[in-house]
Amino acid sequence: MGLWMLLLLHLHLGNAHWGEATGISLSAPSSVSISSINLEHTLSFQPGPQTPSDAQFMVEVVRSRKQLWKPVPACVALRAGQTCDLTRAFKDPFDHYVARVQAFTATQRSSWTVSDSFLPLSDTVIGPPDIAVSGCGNCLILHLTLPEVLASEHLKDSHTDLVFHVRRTRDGAEFTLHMPYSEETVISYLQTGVEYCVTASVKPHFSKAIPSEAQCAFTSPPPRNSLYMLVVLLGAFCALVFLLMALVAYGSRLTFSVLKTRLPKSLVTATNRSDLTSLSII
The missing domain is CATH 2.60.40.10 (Immunoglobulins)
Known part of the structure:
Protein backbone atom coordinates (compact mmCIF):
# COMPACT_ATOMS: atom_id res chain seq x y z
CA MET A 1 0.00 0.00 0.00
CA GLY A 2 2.95 2.35 0.70
CA LEU A 3 4.24 1.95 -2.86
CA TRP A 4 0.74 2.64 -4.17
CA MET A 5 0.54 5.93 -2.25
CA LEU A 6 3.99 6.94 -3.52
CA LEU A 7 2.79 6.28 -7.07
CA LEU A 8 -0.21 8.56 -6.58
CA LEU A 9 2.00 11.30 -5.13
CA HIS A 10 4.35 10.98 -8.10
CA LEU A 11 1.42 11.27 -10.50
CA HIS A 12 0.16 14.41 -8.76
CA LEU A 13 3.58 16.04 -8.89
CA GLY A 14 3.96 15.05 -12.54
CA ASN A 15 0.62 16.66 -13.35
CA ALA A 16 1.64 19.89 -11.63
CA HIS A 17 4.94 20.05 -13.55
CA TRP A 18 3.18 19.31 -16.86
CA GLY A 19 0.65 22.04 -16.11
CA GLU A 20 3.36 24.64 -15.59
CA ALA A 21 5.01 23.65 -18.88
CA THR A 22 1.85 23.91 -20.98
CA GLY A 23 0.17 26.91 -19.37
CA ILE A 24 -2.99 25.27 -18.00
CA SER A 25 -5.86 27.77 -17.82
CA LEU A 26 -9.10 25.75 -17.45
CA SER A 27 -10.50 24.88 -14.04
CA ALA A 28 -10.02 21.27 -13.07
CA PRO A 29 -13.09 19.01 -12.82
CA SER A 30 -14.44 18.34 -9.33
CA SER A 31 -16.43 15.66 -7.47
CA VAL A 32 -14.80 12.81 -9.37
CA SER A 33 -16.27 9.60 -7.98
CA ILE A 34 -16.84 5.98 -8.98
CA SER A 35 -20.04 4.10 -8.17
CA SER A 36 -20.58 0.41 -8.81
CA ILE A 37 -23.54 -1.98 -8.74
CA ASN A 38 -23.15 -5.67 -9.60
CA LEU A 39 -19.60 -5.03 -10.88
CA GLU A 40 -20.80 -2.40 -13.34
CA HIS A 41 -18.67 0.69 -12.65
CA THR A 42 -19.58 4.29 -13.50
CA LEU A 43 -17.44 7.42 -13.11
CA SER A 44 -19.14 10.79 -12.63
CA PHE A 45 -17.73 14.31 -12.23
CA GLN A 46 -18.63 17.99 -12.22
CA PRO A 47 -17.05 20.68 -14.43
CA GLY A 48 -14.82 23.15 -12.65
CA PRO A 49 -15.89 26.78 -12.05
CA GLN A 50 -16.23 28.90 -15.21
CA THR A 51 -15.59 25.94 -17.50
CA PRO A 52 -16.74 26.98 -21.01
CA SER A 53 -19.74 25.22 -22.49
CA ASP A 54 -17.71 23.86 -25.42
CA ALA A 55 -15.24 22.09 -23.11
CA GLN A 56 -14.84 18.34 -23.33
CA PHE A 57 -13.51 15.88 -20.80
CA MET A 58 -11.10 12.96 -21.02
CA VAL A 59 -10.90 9.99 -18.63
CA GLU A 60 -7.83 7.85 -18.01
CA VAL A 61 -7.30 4.92 -15.64
CA VAL A 62 -4.33 3.21 -14.05
CA ARG A 63 -4.06 -0.08 -12.18
CA SER A 64 -1.60 -0.79 -9.39
CA ARG A 65 0.00 -3.70 -11.24
CA LYS A 66 0.69 -1.74 -14.46
CA GLN A 67 1.35 1.82 -13.22
CA LEU A 68 0.62 3.24 -16.67
CA TRP A 69 -2.20 5.66 -17.40
CA LYS A 70 -4.44 4.60 -20.27
CA PRO A 71 -7.31 6.56 -21.84
CA VAL A 72 -10.76 4.97 -21.76
CA PRO A 73 -11.72 4.76 -25.46
CA ALA A 74 -15.39 5.59 -24.92
CA CYS A 75 -14.59 8.51 -22.60
CA VAL A 76 -12.10 10.72 -24.46
CA ALA A 77 -14.59 13.42 -25.48
CA LEU A 78 -17.29 13.60 -22.82
CA ARG A 79 -19.54 16.58 -22.31
CA ALA A 80 -20.58 18.11 -19.00
CA GLY A 81 -23.21 15.94 -17.31
CA GLN A 82 -22.15 12.71 -19.02
CA THR A 83 -20.72 9.71 -17.17
CA CYS A 84 -18.04 7.20 -18.09
CA ASP A 85 -18.59 3.43 -18.04
CA LEU A 86 -15.48 1.84 -16.52
CA THR A 87 -16.74 -1.74 -16.44
CA ARG A 88 -14.41 -2.94 -19.21
CA ALA A 89 -11.52 -0.82 -18.00
CA PHE A 90 -11.68 -2.42 -14.54
CA LYS A 91 -11.34 -6.01 -15.77
CA ASP A 92 -9.65 -7.52 -12.73
CA PRO A 93 -11.96 -7.30 -9.68
CA PHE A 94 -9.04 -8.09 -7.35
CA ASP A 95 -6.79 -5.20 -8.48
CA HIS A 96 -6.78 -1.56 -7.35
CA TYR A 97 -7.63 1.13 -9.90
CA VAL A 98 -7.56 4.93 -10.01
CA ALA A 99 -9.26 7.18 -12.58
CA ARG A 100 -8.60 10.81 -13.48
CA VAL A 101 -10.50 13.44 -15.48
CA GLN A 102 -9.23 16.42 -17.47
CA ALA A 103 -11.14 19.23 -19.18
CA PHE A 104 -9.94 20.55 -22.53
CA THR A 105 -10.84 22.75 -25.47
CA ALA A 106 -9.07 23.31 -28.77
CA THR A 107 -6.59 25.68 -27.11
CA GLN A 108 -6.72 25.04 -23.37
CA ARG A 109 -6.49 22.24 -20.85
CA SER A 110 -7.04 21.78 -17.13
CA SER A 111 -5.04 19.85 -14.62
CA TRP A 112 -6.12 16.29 -13.87
CA THR A 113 -8.48 15.48 -11.01
CA VAL A 114 -7.81 12.04 -9.56
CA SER A 115 -10.41 9.74 -7.98
CA ASP A 116 -9.96 7.69 -4.84
CA SER A 117 -8.48 4.23 -5.15
CA PHE A 118 -11.11 1.69 -6.23
CA LEU A 119 -11.14 -2.08 -5.66
CA PRO A 120 -14.00 -3.54 -7.74
CA LEU A 121 -14.70 -6.62 -5.63
CA SER A 122 -15.05 -4.77 -2.33
CA ASP A 123 -16.35 -1.42 -3.55
CA THR A 124 -19.17 -2.73 -5.73
CA THR A 219 -48.76 -18.20 6.76
CA SER A 220 -52.27 -19.64 6.11
CA PRO A 221 -55.56 -18.07 4.91
CA PRO A 222 -56.46 -15.20 7.27
CA PRO A 223 -59.18 -16.17 9.87
CA ARG A 224 -62.58 -14.54 9.51
CA ASN A 225 -64.06 -12.48 12.30
CA SER A 226 -65.63 -14.82 14.87
CA LEU A 227 -68.52 -12.43 15.63
CA TYR A 228 -69.31 -12.21 11.94
CA MET A 229 -69.37 -15.99 11.71
CA LEU A 230 -71.65 -16.23 14.76
CA VAL A 231 -74.14 -13.78 13.26
CA VAL A 232 -74.14 -15.66 9.97
CA LEU A 233 -74.72 -19.02 11.68
CA LEU A 234 -77.47 -17.59 13.91
CA GLY A 235 -79.23 -16.08 10.91
CA ALA A 236 -79.03 -19.37 9.03
CA PHE A 237 -80.43 -21.25 12.04
CA CYS A 238 -83.37 -18.84 12.43
CA ALA A 239 -84.15 -19.07 8.73
CA LEU A 240 -84.14 -22.87 8.98
CA VAL A 241 -86.51 -22.81 11.99
CA PHE A 242 -88.97 -20.49 10.21
CA LEU A 243 -88.82 -22.69 7.14
CA LEU A 244 -89.61 -25.82 9.17
CA MET A 245 -92.52 -24.07 10.92
CA ALA A 246 -93.91 -22.96 7.58
CA LEU A 247 -93.61 -26.47 6.20
CA VAL A 248 -95.40 -27.94 9.23
CA ALA A 249 -98.25 -25.41 8.99
CA TYR A 250 -98.60 -25.93 5.27
CA GLY A 251 -98.53 -29.72 5.71
CA SER A 252 -101.27 -29.60 8.35
CA ARG A 253 -103.57 -27.55 6.15
CA LEU A 254 -102.90 -29.80 3.19
CA THR A 255 -103.67 -32.94 5.22
CA PHE A 256 -106.96 -31.53 6.52
CA SER A 257 -108.04 -30.51 3.02
CA VAL A 258 -107.31 -34.00 1.64
CA LEU A 259 -109.22 -35.73 4.44
CA LYS A 260 -112.19 -33.42 4.05
CA THR A 261 -112.32 -34.17 0.35
CA ARG A 262 -112.16 -37.97 0.73
CA LEU A 263 -114.57 -38.53 3.74
CA PRO A 264 -118.25 -39.50 3.02
CA LYS A 265 -120.72 -36.63 3.14
CA SER A 266 -122.65 -38.13 6.05
CA LEU A 267 -119.46 -38.49 8.08
CA VAL A 268 -118.47 -34.96 7.26
CA THR A 269 -121.98 -33.78 8.34
CA ALA A 270 -121.73 -35.79 11.52
CA THR A 271 -118.39 -34.41 12.17
CA ASN A 272 -119.71 -30.91 11.67
CA ARG A 273 -122.64 -31.62 14.00
CA SER A 274 -120.36 -33.03 16.64
CA ASP A 275 -118.33 -29.89 16.32
CA LEU A 276 -121.49 -27.79 16.77
CA THR A 277 -122.52 -29.88 19.78
CA SER A 278 -119.15 -29.40 21.29
CA LEU A 279 -119.41 -25.70 20.70
CA SER A 280 -122.90 -25.53 22.30
CA ILE A 281 -121.72 -27.45 25.34
CA ILE A 282 -118.85 -25.09 25.73
Missing part, protein backbone atom coordinates in the same frame (compact mmCIF):
# COMPACT_ATOMS: atom_id res chain seq x y z
CA VAL A 125 -22.68 -3.16 -4.33
CA ILE A 126 -24.47 -6.45 -4.96
CA GLY A 127 -28.11 -5.97 -5.93
CA PRO A 128 -31.01 -7.73 -4.22
CA PRO A 129 -32.23 -11.22 -5.12
CA ASP A 130 -35.67 -11.72 -6.64
CA ILE A 131 -37.99 -13.13 -3.97
CA ALA A 132 -41.52 -14.58 -3.92
CA VAL A 133 -43.26 -15.51 -0.65
CA SER A 134 -46.15 -17.92 0.00
CA GLY A 135 -47.70 -19.43 3.14
CA CYS A 136 -47.59 -23.08 4.20
CA GLY A 137 -49.56 -23.30 7.46
CA ASN A 138 -47.17 -22.25 10.21
CA CYS A 139 -44.33 -21.37 7.82
CA LEU A 140 -43.37 -19.33 4.77
CA ILE A 141 -41.88 -20.64 1.53
CA LEU A 142 -39.39 -18.32 -0.20
CA HIS A 143 -38.50 -18.73 -3.87
CA LEU A 144 -35.22 -16.93 -4.64
CA THR A 145 -33.17 -15.95 -7.68
CA LEU A 146 -29.71 -14.44 -7.21
CA PRO A 147 -28.36 -11.50 -9.24
CA GLU A 148 -26.65 -12.66 -12.43
CA VAL A 149 -23.34 -11.13 -11.37
CA LEU A 150 -22.91 -13.87 -8.76
CA ALA A 151 -22.72 -16.39 -11.61
CA SER A 152 -19.78 -14.57 -13.22
CA GLU A 153 -16.43 -16.30 -13.53
CA HIS A 154 -15.00 -14.27 -10.66
CA LEU A 155 -17.76 -15.02 -8.13
CA LYS A 156 -19.37 -18.30 -9.23
CA ASP A 157 -17.22 -20.35 -6.84
CA SER A 158 -17.78 -18.09 -3.83
CA HIS A 159 -20.03 -19.32 -1.05
CA THR A 160 -23.11 -17.11 -0.95
CA ASP A 161 -25.17 -16.56 2.19
CA LEU A 162 -28.44 -14.68 2.44
CA VAL A 163 -29.80 -12.44 5.17
CA PHE A 164 -33.57 -12.53 5.76
CA HIS A 165 -35.32 -9.84 7.75
CA VAL A 166 -38.79 -11.04 8.87
CA ARG A 167 -41.42 -8.72 10.33
CA ARG A 168 -44.88 -9.59 11.67
CA THR A 169 -47.24 -6.90 10.38
CA ARG A 170 -49.73 -7.23 13.23
CA ASP A 171 -47.45 -5.88 15.96
CA GLY A 172 -44.13 -5.15 14.24
CA ALA A 173 -42.23 -8.00 15.91
CA GLU A 174 -39.18 -8.89 13.83
CA PHE A 175 -36.15 -11.13 13.63
CA THR A 176 -33.20 -11.81 11.28
CA LEU A 177 -31.99 -15.09 9.80
CA HIS A 178 -28.65 -15.92 8.12
CA MET A 179 -28.98 -18.91 5.81
CA PRO A 180 -27.05 -20.41 2.87
CA TYR A 181 -28.54 -19.79 -0.55
CA SER A 182 -31.13 -22.21 -1.90
CA GLU A 183 -33.66 -21.67 -4.66
CA GLU A 184 -36.40 -22.61 -2.16
CA THR A 185 -36.09 -21.73 1.51
CA VAL A 186 -38.59 -22.42 4.31
CA ILE A 187 -38.97 -20.25 7.42
CA SER A 188 -40.72 -22.40 10.04
CA TYR A 189 -42.29 -22.06 13.49
CA LEU A 190 -44.45 -19.05 12.69
CA GLN A 191 -47.98 -18.26 13.83
CA THR A 192 -50.78 -19.56 11.63
CA GLY A 193 -53.11 -17.11 9.93
CA VAL A 194 -50.70 -14.20 10.47
CA GLU A 195 -49.15 -11.92 7.85
CA TYR A 196 -45.36 -11.61 7.69
CA CYS A 197 -43.18 -9.41 5.47
CA VAL A 198 -39.73 -10.60 4.34
CA THR A 199 -36.76 -8.76 2.82
CA ALA A 200 -33.69 -10.59 1.53
CA SER A 201 -30.16 -9.50 0.73
CA VAL A 202 -27.01 -11.25 -0.41
CA LYS A 203 -24.19 -11.48 2.11
CA PRO A 204 -21.05 -11.77 -0.05
CA HIS A 205 -17.68 -12.06 1.59
CA PHE A 206 -16.20 -8.86 0.17
CA SER A 207 -18.94 -6.56 -1.10
CA LYS A 208 -21.85 -4.55 0.20
CA ALA A 209 -25.44 -5.48 -0.68
CA ILE A 210 -28.85 -3.89 -1.21
CA PRO A 211 -31.90 -5.56 0.40
CA SER A 212 -34.92 -6.49 -1.69
CA GLU A 213 -38.32 -4.87 -1.45
CA ALA A 214 -40.48 -6.36 1.32
CA GLN A 215 -42.70 -9.22 0.15
CA CYS A 216 -45.67 -10.08 2.39
CA ALA A 217 -47.86 -13.19 2.78
CA PHE A 218 -50.07 -14.95 5.33
Whole structure:
Protein backbone atom coordinates (compact mmCIF):
# COMPACT_ATOMS: atom_id res chain seq x y z
CA MET A 1 0.00 0.00 0.00
CA GLY A 2 2.95 2.35 0.70
CA LEU A 3 4.24 1.95 -2.86
CA TRP A 4 0.74 2.64 -4.17
CA MET A 5 0.54 5.93 -2.25
CA LEU A 6 3.99 6.94 -3.52
CA LEU A 7 2.79 6.28 -7.07
CA LEU A 8 -0.21 8.56 -6.58
CA LEU A 9 2.00 11.30 -5.13
CA HIS A 10 4.35 10.98 -8.10
CA LEU A 11 1.42 11.27 -10.50
CA HIS A 12 0.16 14.41 -8.76
CA LEU A 13 3.58 16.04 -8.89
CA GLY A 14 3.96 15.05 -12.54
CA ASN A 15 0.62 16.66 -13.35
CA ALA A 16 1.64 19.89 -11.63
CA HIS A 17 4.94 20.05 -13.55
CA TRP A 18 3.18 19.31 -16.86
CA GLY A 19 0.65 22.04 -16.11
CA GLU A 20 3.36 24.64 -15.59
CA ALA A 21 5.01 23.65 -18.88
CA THR A 22 1.85 23.91 -20.98
CA GLY A 23 0.17 26.91 -19.37
CA ILE A 24 -2.99 25.27 -18.00
CA SER A 25 -5.86 27.77 -17.82
CA LEU A 26 -9.10 25.75 -17.45
CA SER A 27 -10.50 24.88 -14.04
CA ALA A 28 -10.02 21.27 -13.07
CA PRO A 29 -13.09 19.01 -12.82
CA SER A 30 -14.44 18.34 -9.33
CA SER A 31 -16.43 15.66 -7.47
CA VAL A 32 -14.80 12.81 -9.37
CA SER A 33 -16.27 9.60 -7.98
CA ILE A 34 -16.84 5.98 -8.98
CA SER A 35 -20.04 4.10 -8.17
CA SER A 36 -20.58 0.41 -8.81
CA ILE A 37 -23.54 -1.98 -8.74
CA ASN A 38 -23.15 -5.67 -9.60
CA LEU A 39 -19.60 -5.03 -10.88
CA GLU A 40 -20.80 -2.40 -13.34
CA HIS A 41 -18.67 0.69 -12.65
CA THR A 42 -19.58 4.29 -13.50
CA LEU A 43 -17.44 7.42 -13.11
CA SER A 44 -19.14 10.79 -12.63
CA PHE A 45 -17.73 14.31 -12.23
CA GLN A 46 -18.63 17.99 -12.22
CA PRO A 47 -17.05 20.68 -14.43
CA GLY A 48 -14.82 23.15 -12.65
CA PRO A 49 -15.89 26.78 -12.05
CA GLN A 50 -16.23 28.90 -15.21
CA THR A 51 -15.59 25.94 -17.50
CA PRO A 52 -16.74 26.98 -21.01
CA SER A 53 -19.74 25.22 -22.49
CA ASP A 54 -17.71 23.86 -25.42
CA ALA A 55 -15.24 22.09 -23.11
CA GLN A 56 -14.84 18.34 -23.33
CA PHE A 57 -13.51 15.88 -20.80
CA MET A 58 -11.10 12.96 -21.02
CA VAL A 59 -10.90 9.99 -18.63
CA GLU A 60 -7.83 7.85 -18.01
CA VAL A 61 -7.30 4.92 -15.64
CA VAL A 62 -4.33 3.21 -14.05
CA ARG A 63 -4.06 -0.08 -12.18
CA SER A 64 -1.60 -0.79 -9.39
CA ARG A 65 0.00 -3.70 -11.24
CA LYS A 66 0.69 -1.74 -14.46
CA GLN A 67 1.35 1.82 -13.22
CA LEU A 68 0.62 3.24 -16.67
CA TRP A 69 -2.20 5.66 -17.40
CA LYS A 70 -4.44 4.60 -20.27
CA PRO A 71 -7.31 6.56 -21.84
CA VAL A 72 -10.76 4.97 -21.76
CA PRO A 73 -11.72 4.76 -25.46
CA ALA A 74 -15.39 5.59 -24.92
CA CYS A 75 -14.59 8.51 -22.60
CA VAL A 76 -12.10 10.72 -24.46
CA ALA A 77 -14.59 13.42 -25.48
CA LEU A 78 -17.29 13.60 -22.82
CA ARG A 79 -19.54 16.58 -22.31
CA ALA A 80 -20.58 18.11 -19.00
CA GLY A 81 -23.21 15.94 -17.31
CA GLN A 82 -22.15 12.71 -19.02
CA THR A 83 -20.72 9.71 -17.17
CA CYS A 84 -18.04 7.20 -18.09
CA ASP A 85 -18.59 3.43 -18.04
CA LEU A 86 -15.48 1.84 -16.52
CA THR A 87 -16.74 -1.74 -16.44
CA ARG A 88 -14.41 -2.94 -19.21
CA ALA A 89 -11.52 -0.82 -18.00
CA PHE A 90 -11.68 -2.42 -14.54
CA LYS A 91 -11.34 -6.01 -15.77
CA ASP A 92 -9.65 -7.52 -12.73
CA PRO A 93 -11.96 -7.30 -9.68
CA PHE A 94 -9.04 -8.09 -7.35
CA ASP A 95 -6.79 -5.20 -8.48
CA HIS A 96 -6.78 -1.56 -7.35
CA TYR A 97 -7.63 1.13 -9.90
CA VAL A 98 -7.56 4.93 -10.01
CA ALA A 99 -9.26 7.18 -12.58
CA ARG A 100 -8.60 10.81 -13.48
CA VAL A 101 -10.50 13.44 -15.48
CA GLN A 102 -9.23 16.42 -17.47
CA ALA A 103 -11.14 19.23 -19.18
CA PHE A 104 -9.94 20.55 -22.53
CA THR A 105 -10.84 22.75 -25.47
CA ALA A 106 -9.07 23.31 -28.77
CA THR A 107 -6.59 25.68 -27.11
CA GLN A 108 -6.72 25.04 -23.37
CA ARG A 109 -6.49 22.24 -20.85
CA SER A 110 -7.04 21.78 -17.13
CA SER A 111 -5.04 19.85 -14.62
CA TRP A 112 -6.12 16.29 -13.87
CA THR A 113 -8.48 15.48 -11.01
CA VAL A 114 -7.81 12.04 -9.56
CA SER A 115 -10.41 9.74 -7.98
CA ASP A 116 -9.96 7.69 -4.84
CA SER A 117 -8.48 4.23 -5.15
CA PHE A 118 -11.11 1.69 -6.23
CA LEU A 119 -11.14 -2.08 -5.66
CA PRO A 120 -14.00 -3.54 -7.74
CA LEU A 121 -14.70 -6.62 -5.63
CA SER A 122 -15.05 -4.77 -2.33
CA ASP A 123 -16.35 -1.42 -3.55
CA THR A 124 -19.17 -2.73 -5.73
CA VAL A 125 -22.68 -3.16 -4.33
CA ILE A 126 -24.47 -6.45 -4.96
CA GLY A 127 -28.11 -5.97 -5.93
CA PRO A 128 -31.01 -7.73 -4.22
CA PRO A 129 -32.23 -11.22 -5.12
CA ASP A 130 -35.67 -11.72 -6.64
CA ILE A 131 -37.99 -13.13 -3.97
CA ALA A 132 -41.52 -14.58 -3.92
CA VAL A 133 -43.26 -15.51 -0.65
CA SER A 134 -46.15 -17.92 0.00
CA GLY A 135 -47.70 -19.43 3.14
CA CYS A 136 -47.59 -23.08 4.20
CA GLY A 137 -49.56 -23.30 7.46
CA ASN A 138 -47.17 -22.25 10.21
CA CYS A 139 -44.33 -21.37 7.82
CA LEU A 140 -43.37 -19.33 4.77
CA ILE A 141 -41.88 -20.64 1.53
CA LEU A 142 -39.39 -18.32 -0.20
CA HIS A 143 -38.50 -18.73 -3.87
CA LEU A 144 -35.22 -16.93 -4.64
CA THR A 145 -33.17 -15.95 -7.68
CA LEU A 146 -29.71 -14.44 -7.21
CA PRO A 147 -28.36 -11.50 -9.24
CA GLU A 148 -26.65 -12.66 -12.43
CA VAL A 149 -23.34 -11.13 -11.37
CA LEU A 150 -22.91 -13.87 -8.76
CA ALA A 151 -22.72 -16.39 -11.61
CA SER A 152 -19.78 -14.57 -13.22
CA GLU A 153 -16.43 -16.30 -13.53
CA HIS A 154 -15.00 -14.27 -10.66
CA LEU A 155 -17.76 -15.02 -8.13
CA LYS A 156 -19.37 -18.30 -9.23
CA ASP A 157 -17.22 -20.35 -6.84
CA SER A 158 -17.78 -18.09 -3.83
CA HIS A 159 -20.03 -19.32 -1.05
CA THR A 160 -23.11 -17.11 -0.95
CA ASP A 161 -25.17 -16.56 2.19
CA LEU A 162 -28.44 -14.68 2.44
CA VAL A 163 -29.80 -12.44 5.17
CA PHE A 164 -33.57 -12.53 5.76
CA HIS A 165 -35.32 -9.84 7.75
CA VAL A 166 -38.79 -11.04 8.87
CA ARG A 167 -41.42 -8.72 10.33
CA ARG A 168 -44.88 -9.59 11.67
CA THR A 169 -47.24 -6.90 10.38
CA ARG A 170 -49.73 -7.23 13.23
CA ASP A 171 -47.45 -5.88 15.96
CA GLY A 172 -44.13 -5.15 14.24
CA ALA A 173 -42.23 -8.00 15.91
CA GLU A 174 -39.18 -8.89 13.83
CA PHE A 175 -36.15 -11.13 13.63
CA THR A 176 -33.20 -11.81 11.28
CA LEU A 177 -31.99 -15.09 9.80
CA HIS A 178 -28.65 -15.92 8.12
CA MET A 179 -28.98 -18.91 5.81
CA PRO A 180 -27.05 -20.41 2.87
CA TYR A 181 -28.54 -19.79 -0.55
CA SER A 182 -31.13 -22.21 -1.90
CA GLU A 183 -33.66 -21.67 -4.66
CA GLU A 184 -36.40 -22.61 -2.16
CA THR A 185 -36.09 -21.73 1.51
CA VAL A 186 -38.59 -22.42 4.31
CA ILE A 187 -38.97 -20.25 7.42
CA SER A 188 -40.72 -22.40 10.04
CA TYR A 189 -42.29 -22.06 13.49
CA LEU A 190 -44.45 -19.05 12.69
CA GLN A 191 -47.98 -18.26 13.83
CA THR A 192 -50.78 -19.56 11.63
CA GLY A 193 -53.11 -17.11 9.93
CA VAL A 194 -50.70 -14.20 10.47
CA GLU A 195 -49.15 -11.92 7.85
CA TYR A 196 -45.36 -11.61 7.69
CA CYS A 197 -43.18 -9.41 5.47
CA VAL A 198 -39.73 -10.60 4.34
CA THR A 199 -36.76 -8.76 2.82
CA ALA A 200 -33.69 -10.59 1.53
CA SER A 201 -30.16 -9.50 0.73
CA VAL A 202 -27.01 -11.25 -0.41
CA LYS A 203 -24.19 -11.48 2.11
CA PRO A 204 -21.05 -11.77 -0.05
CA HIS A 205 -17.68 -12.06 1.59
CA PHE A 206 -16.20 -8.86 0.17
CA SER A 207 -18.94 -6.56 -1.10
CA LYS A 208 -21.85 -4.55 0.20
CA ALA A 209 -25.44 -5.48 -0.68
CA ILE A 210 -28.85 -3.89 -1.21
CA PRO A 211 -31.90 -5.56 0.40
CA SER A 212 -34.92 -6.49 -1.69
CA GLU A 213 -38.32 -4.87 -1.45
CA ALA A 214 -40.48 -6.36 1.32
CA GLN A 215 -42.70 -9.22 0.15
CA CYS A 216 -45.67 -10.08 2.39
CA ALA A 217 -47.86 -13.19 2.78
CA PHE A 218 -50.07 -14.95 5.33
CA THR A 219 -48.76 -18.20 6.76
CA SER A 220 -52.27 -19.64 6.11
CA PRO A 221 -55.56 -18.07 4.91
CA PRO A 222 -56.46 -15.20 7.27
CA PRO A 223 -59.18 -16.17 9.87
CA ARG A 224 -62.58 -14.54 9.51
CA ASN A 225 -64.06 -12.48 12.30
CA SER A 226 -65.63 -14.82 14.87
CA LEU A 227 -68.52 -12.43 15.63
CA TYR A 228 -69.31 -12.21 11.94
CA MET A 229 -69.37 -15.99 11.71
CA LEU A 230 -71.65 -16.23 14.76
CA VAL A 231 -74.14 -13.78 13.26
CA VAL A 232 -74.14 -15.66 9.97
CA LEU A 233 -74.72 -19.02 11.68
CA LEU A 234 -77.47 -17.59 13.91
CA GLY A 235 -79.23 -16.08 10.91
CA ALA A 236 -79.03 -19.37 9.03
CA PHE A 237 -80.43 -21.25 12.04
CA CYS A 238 -83.37 -18.84 12.43
CA ALA A 239 -84.15 -19.07 8.73
CA LEU A 240 -84.14 -22.87 8.98
CA VAL A 241 -86.51 -22.81 11.99
CA PHE A 242 -88.97 -20.49 10.21
CA LEU A 243 -88.82 -22.69 7.14
CA LEU A 244 -89.61 -25.82 9.17
CA MET A 245 -92.52 -24.07 10.92
CA ALA A 246 -93.91 -22.96 7.58
CA LEU A 247 -93.61 -26.47 6.20
CA VAL A 248 -95.40 -27.94 9.23
CA ALA A 249 -98.25 -25.41 8.99
CA TYR A 250 -98.60 -25.93 5.27
CA GLY A 251 -98.53 -29.72 5.71
CA SER A 252 -101.27 -29.60 8.35
CA ARG A 253 -103.57 -27.55 6.15
CA LEU A 254 -102.90 -29.80 3.19
CA THR A 255 -103.67 -32.94 5.22
CA PHE A 256 -106.96 -31.53 6.52
CA SER A 257 -108.04 -30.51 3.02
CA VAL A 258 -107.31 -34.00 1.64
CA LEU A 259 -109.22 -35.73 4.44
CA LYS A 260 -112.19 -33.42 4.05
CA THR A 261 -112.32 -34.17 0.35
CA ARG A 262 -112.16 -37.97 0.73
CA LEU A 263 -114.57 -38.53 3.74
CA PRO A 264 -118.25 -39.50 3.02
CA LYS A 265 -120.72 -36.63 3.14
CA SER A 266 -122.65 -38.13 6.05
CA LEU A 267 -119.46 -38.49 8.08
CA VAL A 268 -118.47 -34.96 7.26
CA THR A 269 -121.98 -33.78 8.34
CA ALA A 270 -121.73 -35.79 11.52
CA THR A 271 -118.39 -34.41 12.17
CA ASN A 272 -119.71 -30.91 11.67
CA ARG A 273 -122.64 -31.62 14.00
CA SER A 274 -120.36 -33.03 16.64
CA ASP A 275 -118.33 -29.89 16.32
CA LEU A 276 -121.49 -27.79 16.77
CA THR A 277 -122.52 -29.88 19.78
CA SER A 278 -119.15 -29.40 21.29
CA LEU A 279 -119.41 -25.70 20.70
CA SER A 280 -122.90 -25.53 22.30
CA ILE A 281 -121.72 -27.45 25.34
CA ILE A 282 -118.85 -25.09 25.73
